[in-house]
Amino acid sequence: MSRSPLIEASELLEQIKQGKGKLLVADCRYALTDPFAGCKAYEQGHIPGAVYVDLGELLSAPTTGMNGRH
Numbered sequence: 001m002s003r004s005p006l007i008e009a010s011e012l013l014e015q016i017k018q019g020k021g022k023l024l025v026a027d028c029r030y031a032l033t034d035p036f037a038g039c040k041a042y043e044q045g046h047i048p049g050a051v052y053v054d055l056g057e058l059l060s061a062p063t064t065g066m067n068g069r070h
Contacts (some may be wrong), residue, residue: 016048023049030055 007015015023027050029038035056042052053059061067 012047025050026053027051028053028055028059 012023012025025047027038027042027046029041031037038055039052042050046052
């Protein structure tokens with residue numbers, strides 16, 4: 001059985017405290033009404049060591065008129 005890459009906040013906190021394992025925390029906050037909102041929120045505060053990943057630029061496909069981007 002494979003383990004999900006998603007964990008509870010309490011488990012993340014424990015892993016950060018213990019310096020356990022290799023973690024990659026991606027902050028993907030996004031608001032359809034303000035494409036810069038996620039980056040602004042990240043700059044105001046984020047989980048220690050987290051990286052910001054722009055959902056609209058890096059995690060979305062181009063629109064074709066027949067698909068959803070996100």
